Amino acid sequence: VVATVSGSLDLAGETDQYTFTLDEPARIVFDSLTNRVDLAWSLTGPDGAAVAVRSFSASDSAEAPESPVLELAAGQYSLTVDGTADATGDYSFRLLDLAKAAELPEGVAQAETLEAGNETRVYRFDANAGDRFFIDVTSREGGDLQWRLLDPFDQQVFGPAYMNASSDDRELAPLPFTGTYTL
8 A cells, every 4th residue: 555654753742644545445454664662653544543552563563463454444544653752763664455465376485585674574375264284484594584374354363473493384273264364
């Protein structure tokens, strides 16, 4: 929905506001590219407050809600960035439309590089209730990766789970529903 937004709160008490319009309902994830507990964002739209106040560090990480997906109606939205206790500093974020997530074909290796340490990548695949999958991490460099799988109703199937040197591969329990899953 929105390209990467970068900004800065330069003065104590300053807030930055961004507006965007959705032409149709959408499933959106706030991708925080800034790991700051003292910077927060809120989102209001046609149905009122979609997010009251959430820190940048607890938006799409292990500290995020069980499902970071925001089910948003069509209409105009206002996203406000504010410093907790008048904090200042730089920030960056993206809004990811899950309908535009990359298709994850079964059995085809994926090679990706996360540009920012906090970057989120989203993938989708179709499955039937009872299907079983195995995540086979064939190589990885750098820090730990965090994975989360959401069912067709945006409920968490597993995760957030850290993939590290001792536990990269994951066998998933049989999937509960038929439909599109988001990794």
